[in-house]
Amino acid sequence: MWIMKRTGTVEGQAKYGNNFQTYDYFVVKHSVAVMDSRGDQLHFSDAFATGHAAFVLEFEVSLLAIDPSIGALPYWETNNGDVLTDAYFGSASATGTSNTVVDGKFANWPIEGSFSIDTWSSYLKSVAGASNGFNGNGNFLRGTSPNNKGTTTVLARFGTAWSFPASGQAGCAATPACWGEWYACIEGGSSDGNFHSGAHSTVGGKSGSALGDFMDPTTSPNDPIFMFHHANVDRNRMKWMEAHAHEASVYYGFKGSAGGCVDPRGGSATCASGGIELTDVINALWPFTSDQLGLSGLSSEGLTHADVLCYVGPASAPYAYAEPGVKSSSETTPVPVPTPSPTPAPASSTNTPVPVPTPSPMPAPASSTNTPVPVPTPSPMPAPASSNTPVPAPQSTPTSTDGAQVMWRLDLARVAAIGSVLHLSLCNL
Numbered sequence: 001m002w003i004m005k006r007t008g009t010v011e012g013q014a015k016y017g018n019n020f021q022t023y024d025y026f027v028v029k030h031s032v033a034v035m036d037s038r039g040d041q042l043h044f045s046d047a048f049a050t051g052h053a054a055f056v057l058e059f060e061v062s063l064l065a066i067d068p069s070i071g072a073l074p075y076w077e078t079n080n081g082d083v084l085t086d087a088y089f090g091s092a093s094a095t096g097t098s099n100t101v102v103d104g105k106f107a108n109w110p111i112e113g114s115f116s117i118d119t120w121s122s123y124l125k126s127v128a129g130a131s132n133g134f135n136g137n138g139n140f141l142r143g144t145s146p147n148n149k150g151t152t153t154v155l156a157r158f159g160t161a162w163s164f165p166a167s168g169q170a171g172c173a174a175t176p177a178c179w180g181e182w183y184a185c186i187e188g189g190s191s192d193g194n195f196h197s198g199a200h201s202t203v204g205g206k207s208g209s210a211l212g213d214f215m216d217p218t219t220s221p222n223d224p225i226f227m228f229h230h231a232n233v234d235r236n237r238m239k240w241m242e243a244h245a246h247e248a249s250v251y252y253g254f255k256g257s258a259g260g261c262v263d264p265r266g267g268s269a270t271c272a273s274g275g276i277e278l279t280d281v282i283n284a285l286w287p288f289t290s291d292q293l294g295l296s297g298l299s300s301e302g303l304t305h306a307d308v309l310c311y312v313g314p315a316s317a318p319y320a321y322a323e324p325g326v327k328s329s330s331e332t333t334p335v336p337v338p339t340p341s342p343t344p345a346p347a348s349s350t351n352t353p354v355p356v357p358t359p360s361p362m363p364a365p366a367s368s369t370n371t372p373v374p375v376p377t378p379s380p381m382p383a384p385a386s387s388n389t390p391v392p393a394p395q396s397t398p399t400s401t402d403g404a405q406v407m408w409r410l411d412l413a414r415v416a417a418i419g420s421v422l423h424l425s426l427c428n429l
């Protein structure tokens with residue numbers, strides 16, 4: 001991770017290949033998603049888990065491009081002892097001047113202090129109805145909403161250590177019926193508290209108008225603990241999906257904007273006005289490609305929420321999570337970053353066979369239940385629609401001269417009716 005922090009994009013990609021990205025690439029990408037003019041593309045809605053799954057996976061792919069022997073991105077099992085120590089992530093509250101983190105493996109971790117979004121403009125796509133509202137706070141790579149007036153040039157934490165019991169995690173993984181209910185559970189719906197945002201606010205903390213970096217909702221990836229916490233949140237998503245495999249054919253009840261919003265701060269968050277439906281490209285202003293995520297089952301320049309549900313699920317993702325206490329068999333060399341808990345095992349190193357993603361039958365997006373033949377949401381991406389969307393296995397050979405596109409539409413219509421029935425019974429739509 002220090003190599004990602006210290007190496008420029010051109011140099012890094014020349015050395016480690018095109019999947020190398022700088023650490024700040026991820027901070028800025030997250031910030032652009034949060035400040036999208038349509039509303040937050042990654043939080044408060046059904047888009048949270050698909051968006052962060054893509055985000056963490058892209059980060060892992062970049063990390064492994066530098067050193068494949070790491071095996072996988074470790075996760076922070078939040079019940080597994082105190083990792084906010086010198087041995088791991090450094091202290092909270094932090095012990096340096098102005099609450100800077102000066103101990104642990106990320107001591108004096110730099111925060112960009114001469115930030116300009118112009119540096120990143122080549123990554124931004126043109127999307128109808130959307131524009132980027134992020135340009136840092138002053139010269140800092142920190143957020144403006146809420147205003148983070150932190151001015152330290154290294155990572156700051158004002159909060160305290162935090163843990164969330166394994167029983168609470170297990171409850172969220174097992175109990176909620178549908179996708180949105182799982183999200184509500186991890187955002188405070190558990191009797192054990194708030195599994196996702198609780199870490200951000202408790203560890204990050206604030207002092208006056210300066211937010212701890214992990215608490216700044218726009219630029220929270222500035223704190224490296226973000227990646228390890230979100231790997232664990234993603235582990236919970238995987239467990240929930242595994243426990244609800246019978247909902248796979250209806251995209252686990254993903255409802256997009258129809259599912260409403262969850263505000264972990266207890267307010268009334270407004271859902272984004274676009275970008276969070278099942279067939280929308282995730283974070284279209286700065287999308288995730290199948291190459292960036294190391295997905296071989298599809299080819300896409302802009303993955304949709306549906307794509308992630310199909311290709312980054314328990315049976316299809318290019319990684320899997322080892323249980324706490326179980327070492328990945330890929331750990332033949334010491335892991336450079338201390339692992340507070342065992343690393344998730346990459347698919348190739350587990351005993352569990354990982355089937356080639358088979359996104360059939362094609363479930364119907366929630367919004368399509370009244371429409372026999374849903375039309376895919378127009379995508380700003382240049383890739384053809386048929387490659388952007390999981391295509392069900394053909395049931396019969398199409399006779400139309402329109403070829404694959406017609407086949408796809410027919411199959412979608414065929415399962416749409418089935419899907420809507422299941423949806424009604426499973427998710428109360």
Ligand SMILES: [Cu+2]
Nearest residue numbers: 030042043052
């Ligand atoms: Cu986030």
